[in-house]
Amino acid sequence: MTVRQHTTSSRGAQPRKGAARSTSTATSTSRARSHAGVAEPRRSGTQQRARHGARPVARKPAPHTPRGVPQVKHPRSRQAPVRSRARGKSRSRKKSTVGFVRRVIIRPSRTKQATPIIKKRLRWAVAVLVSLLIFLIGKVGYLQTVSGDDYRAAGLAARMRTTTLRAERGAIFDRNGREIAMSVPKMTLYADPTMVVDPTGTARAIAGLMQFDPVREQELATTLAARESSFTFVARQIDPARAKAVTDLRLPGVGAYKEPDRMIVDPSALAVVGGTDTDGIGTAGLEMQYNDTLAGKDGRFVREQDKDGRSIPGASNVEVEPVPGNDLVLTLDRSIQFQLNQALLSRVRQVGARGGTAVVMNSKTGDVYAMANIRRKEDGTYSNSGNYAAVEAHETGSTAKVFSIAAAINEGAVTPDSVFHVPGIQKFDEYVIRDAYPHPTQAMPVREILVKSSNLGTVLTAQRISTTTLESYLHAFGFGDKTALEFPNESAGILKPAEKWQGTEKITVAYGYGFASTSLQLVSAMNVVANNGTYVAPRLVLATIDDAGKMHNVAPSATRPVLTQETATQMNLMMRDVVCFGTGTLAKIPGMTVAGKTGTGYKVQNDGTYGSDTTGRKYFASFVGFLPAEDPQVTILVSIDEPDAGSRDRFGGTAAAPVFSDIGAFVARELRIKPPATTQPCAKADPYARAGESGH
Structure with missing residues (x-):
């Protein structure tokens, strides 16, 4: 059937007019x-x-179906029957349209309720978007205007690399223009870890050419791999040829630049000249004292590079040329310096000493011709790197007798011929004082007291003046104050005010115990006698030479009167007799008159005492003198630190005087010093001879 x-569709359905x-x-x-x-x-x-x-x-009438076409009956449902795929799609579209009409047209009340909410949300969304846009525009404007320069500078700085161009350090010359210290061309290898592609391979390649040990190679590889900075040293101040061998490998991130090294041409002057660190900064001696003069002003080379570390052609590279430092001209004489160092080293070895110091200076000007320092190290070898002549102080011993006797004569308290009855031993309060050799009480003139180096005779002479007066003279001779050298770490020595002298110091200061001095102070003090009673400060620098080659002379040494010329002459004559007939006979120089004084000082032991003949002693043996005695040109000091205590050569007259003789003869030849025509050699007969006597 x-x-x-x-x-039936509601869409488009309309009732007929008048039909009901x-x-x-x-x-x-x-x-x-x-x-x-x-x-x-x-x-x-x-x-x-x-x-x-x-x-x-x-209702819309149903479409007519022709007869003979079978019909399929479908159960009632909400969906209409699907007759064909195309028609089904069409009906789906119709259904969606119907739904839209129902929601929007037929039910306008819901739409009207939703519209205010949508509009409100839309307004908020627009406001947020506009605010965000305004913020972004403002931020961009801020970065381009207010912070623009800072960011541009930061970007440029990230591309710029600055290389320091080390200024050539000034050279140091001796008084004759011979180089003592100079800068030599060297190269420094560096790396930029951020540019190194293969840290391990780069380290291996460099280590092979530089002969690094495995530990150093591994340290380099670790540093390169860490990439913690854009610069690290690989090797500093190496031979240019070795540096070129590395740079020829063209390893990424590895380069080299010039960095001069310091070379001491005359190692014997090392203690005086001092040294520099790898950055060319003075760390000791004159290199440190005159660092500002010698250093110059470093230059710089600034280049702009790309991300691979290559220089950008045509970029704003800046190069500031370095300004070389000024040269320094010293008072030292290289020949005398070398000879003095050799003579001192030889004697220190001969007497088994701990070390020694020696100074040669011009008697008129205070110019130091040579200053040698020897010190034995723990391994038994000897070093000359410390300027102990300026930085270490010790009790002078018998050389101080010159100053206390000169003070008494200059004050008019005594004359060279004043006679004292000198015992071989004497007790002062609770303290016992002895001479170096036993003798009965003898009548000794002052000149004999000095020639024989009598401790008790010197005490009796010095007691003719007050301790305050003696202290004033010692200060005038330069003790207790630094010299004008201003040498780094120079010692002022020890000289307490007279009112603080305690116990035996009131007695022993007269012959060299109770105050301490450096070798530099002692030679300058003895030079007062050589220079006719006038103190002249020691000097080490003659002049400076600027980068234009112009020489600038240093002011002459300061001077001050200490003794009258008459007193100085009297002391000169007595000191000649010390060399001719007294404790300093081993200081004689053939064909030359010499004046001087020996000194043997006990060194303080670790327990704070001077020790004893039974427990053992340590000595400081010295000789200070000048030549030619008639017209002094050079003053020389030689001190031997701790000679063998069991040897006869432990005294100033036996340990130090022979070095004075050797170096004095050399200096006379080197400086062409000739004795005056009126020079008289030592008399053959000893006017001070007494049986069984000898001093030190």
Whole structure:
């Protein structure tokens, strides 16, 4: 049986004009259709509402189906039967359209309620977007205007690399223009770890050429791999040829630049000249004292590079040329310096001493011709790197007798011929004082007291003046104050005010115990006698030479009167007799008159005492003199530190005087010093001879 199916859609359904059907009519019609075998379509919502009195909506008649076409009866459902795929799609579109109409057109109340919420949300979204846009525009403007320069500078700085161009350090010359210290061309290898591609391979390649040990190679590889900085040293101040061998490998991130090294041409002057560190900064001696003069002003080379470390052609590279330092001209004489160092070293070895110092200076000007320092190290070898002549102080011993006797004569308290009855031993309060050799009480003139180096005779002479006066003279001779050299770490020695002298110091200061001096102070003090009673400060620098080659002379040494010329002459004559007939006979120089004084001082032991003949002693043996005695040109000091205490050569007259003789003869030849025509050699007969006597 053929069933006709009608589909009723509310879309577009319109009631006829003037047509109105009652409910009964609609019902009867429906029944009639049912009896006729026609399925009644499901009413739409509009039609349902029509049943309850709503305005009826006309139904669209079902399409006619030709006879003979089989029909498939479908169960009633919400979906219409699908007759074909194309028609199904069409009906789906129609259904979605119907849904839209229902939501938007038929139910306008819900849309009207949602519209304010949507508008509110839209306004918030627009406000946020506008605010964000304003913020971004403001930030960009800020970066381009206010902080623009800073960011541009930071970007440029990231591309710039600055290389320091080390200024050539000034050379140091001796008084004759011979180099003592100079800068030599060297190269320094460096690396930029951020540019190194293969840290391990780079370290291995460099180590092979530089002969690094495995530990150093591994340290380099670790540093390169860490990439903690953009610069690290690989090797500093190496031979240019070795540096070139490395740079020829063209290893990424590895380069080299010039960095001069300091070389001491005359190692014997090392203690005076001092040294520099790898950065060319003076660390000791004159290199440190005159660092600002010698250093010059470093230059720099600034280049702009790309991300691979290559220089950018045409970029704003800046190069500031370094300004070389000034040269220094010293008072030292290289020949005398070398000879003095050799003579002192030889004697220190001969007497088994701990070390020694020696100074040669011009008697008129205070110019130091040579200053030698020897010190034995723990391994038994000897070093000359410390300037102990300026930085270490010790009790002078018998050389101080010259100053206390000169003070008494200059004050008019005594004369060279004043006689004292000198015992071999004497007790002062609770303290016992002895001469170096036993003798009965003897009548000794002052000159004999000096020649024989009598401790008790010197004490008796010095007691003719007050301790305050003696202290004033010692200060005038230069003790207790630094010299004008201003040498780094120079010692001022020790000289307490007279009112603080305690116990035996009131007695022993007269012959060299109770105050301490450096070798530099002692030779300058003895030079007062050589220079006719005038103190002249020691000097080490003659002049400086600027980068234009112009020489600037240093001011002459300061001077001050200490003794009258008459007193100085009297002391000169007595000191000649010390060499001719007294404790300094080993200081004689053939064909030359020499004046001087020996000194043997006990060194303080670790327990704070001077020790004893039974427990053992340590000595400081010295000789200080000048030549030629008639017209002094040079003053020389030689001190031997701790000669063998069991040897006869432990005294100033035996340990130090022979060195004075050797170096004095050399200096006389080197400086072409000739004795005056009126020079008289030592008399053959000893006017001071007494049986069984000898001093030190």
